[in-house]
Amino acid sequence: MxxxxxxxxxxxxxxxxxxxxxxxxxxxxxxxxxxxxWRSASPGADFEPNRFHCEFLALGQATGLPFVAHGVGIxxxxxxxxxxxxxxxxxxxxxxxxxxxxxxxTDHLGTSVVEGSELALPLPLPYNEAACQATRTxxxxxxxxxxxxxxxxxxxxxxxxxxxxxARWISHVLDHGSAHLLxxxxxxxxxATNAGFDPRAYVDSLPLERVIEMHVSGGSCSDARWLRSxxxxxxxxxxxxxxxxxxxxxxxxxxxxANLRGITLERVGGTIEQGDVPLLGEELRRAARLAGGGRGx
Amino acid sequence: MEPDLGVYNAWLAAQMRGGGGDSSPDLPRxxxxxxxxxxxxxxxxxxxxxxxxxxxxxxxxxxxxxxxxPKQFTAAFDSYHNQVSARAFFPSEEALEFQTWLASPSxxxxxxxxxxxxxx
Ligand SMILES: [Fe+2]
Numbered sequence: 096m097x098x099x100x101x102x103x104x105x106x107x108x109x110x111x112x113x114x115x116x117x118x119x120x121x122x123x124x125x126x127x128x129x130x131x132x133w134r135s136a137s138p139g140a141d142f143e144p145n146r147f148h149c150e151f152l153a154l155g156q157a158t159g160l161p162f163v164a165h166g167v168g169i170x171x172x173x174x175x176x177x178x179x180x181x182x183x184x185x186x187x188x189x190x191x192x193x194x195x196x197x198x199x200x201t202d203h204l205g206t207s208v209v210e211g212s213e214l215a216l217p218l219p220l221p222y223n224e225a226a227c228q229a230t231r232t233x234x235x236x237x238x239x240x241x242x243x244x245x246x247x248x249x250x251x252x253x254x255x256x257x258x259x260x261x262a263r264w265i266s267h268v269l270d271h272g273s274a275h276l277l278x279x280x281x282x283x284x285x286x287a288t289n290a291g292f293d294p295r296a297y298v299d300s301l302p303l304e305r306v307i308e309m310h311v312s313g314g315s316c317s318d319a320r321w322l323r324s325x326x327x328x329x330x331x332x333x334x335x336x337x338x339x340x341x342x343x344x345x346x347x348x349x350x351x352x353a354n355l356r357g358i359t360l361e362r363v364g365g366t367i368e369q370g371d372v373p374l375l376g377e378e379l380r381r382a383a384r385l386a387g388g389g390r391g392x
Numbered sequence: 393m394e395p396d397l398g399v400y401n402a403w404l405a406a407q408m409r410g411g412g413g414d415s416s417p418d419l420p421r422x423x424x425x426x427x428x429x430x431x432x433x434x435x436x437x438x439x440x441x442x443x444x445x446x447x448x449x450x451x452x453x454x455x456x457x458x459x460x461x462p463k464q465f466t467a468a469f470d471s472y473h474n475q476v477s478a479r480a481f482f483p484s485e486e487a488l489e490f491q492t493w494l495a496s497p498s499x500x501x502x503x504x505x506x507x508x509x510x511x512x
Contacts, residue, residue, distance in 0.1 A: 209408065223395075255419070317434060328431065
């Protein structure tokens with residue numbers, strides 16, 4: 096199967112201007128967080144397209160390249176779910192799907208809405224049957240908008256069990272149904288660094304044949320003043336180049352991901368200048384070599 | 393033993409609140425033993441940071457207040473974050489929630505400054 100290379104689009108004009116050449120010449124698809132293309136007039140109101148909705152669509156039209164969706168808000172593992180909130184997401188996503196024609200739609204493992212509170216950060220669930228069912232339900236809801244769905248292994252900073260158990264639980268969640276895994280290697284690296292486990296042991300316990308997309312990115316560290324203990328933890332902040340351990344992990348996983356369709360480079364807006372663009376280009380070329388093809392290889 | 397999902401969610405909600413889990417239900421000992429206290433505190437901090445950024449992104453008045461008096465604005469935000477459960481996903485929604493709180497008796501301590509930055 097042909098494996099493509101993508102870049103995550105940021106709702107940031109400086110980022111889009113700096114990356115214009117890369118977006119035209121070095122990627123095969125664009126990844127979009129649908130929520131970054133929406134706005135809301137008031138709590139509970141229907142989501143409306145913002146200016147990036149139109150600009151991203153124009154980019155797709157100008158380049159002829161497809162989109163994949165990587166959401167940040169549906170909160171896959173929330174339980175019990177709020178039907179009105181789900182409907183708010185679905186209404187917009189269904190309308191978007193007719194325009195963006197997302198090839199697949201993923202969001203993050205875990206829950207970012209807990210007892211009605213919008214926490215915006217994916218938080219871990221226990222590795223049990225009830226959480227497995229909640230996650231499967233969330234995935235089924237996403238399928239109302241886009242037929243091909245999945246979840247990304249999130250970077251959690253604490254674990255309600257042995258983190259290696261999480262990888263086995265992910266296998267169990269994916270046992271039934273057609274959902275896919277978005278394997279984020281920086282997230283694995285971040286958790287392994289903070290919790291002190293072997294990242295290869297984690298990825299080797301995952302159902303790698305279910306990986307549809309890989310994420311490569313970098314991060315930074317927390318400030319020593321943030322925690323009373325003074326401890327510094329690695330953050331999944333996408334604000335630095337992809338570190339070597341992430342590339343190593345990607346190379347380790349790649350041959351095992353028989354159904355992989357895309358490798359996406361993630362970098363947040365506001366963290367690059369003109370001088371960083373050649374390195375981003377090199378990262379996309381490296382991703383293309385890993386993919387075994389891609390326009391930038 | 394794995395925690396019941398309802399108990400776990402109640403624990404998580406309490407842990408992520410501004411105050412930081414004072415009224416949190418207990419998790420089974422086996423689960424609690426795995427929870428990294430620093431990682432939990434970092435998550436709580438990131439949740440607050442994301443809300444803070446959401447508010448500044450949605451309200452020019454809040455951003456101005458933060459710029460002119462960061463200490464007082466941060467105290468007001470802390471109080472808001474502790475008292476009001478997060479219902480907003482978008483910055484514009486967070487801005488409305490904050491403004492409503494600021495006009496309420498619970499925000500009395502910040503009333504004068506609040507009225508200066510958010511005139512009715
Ligand atoms: Fe990711």
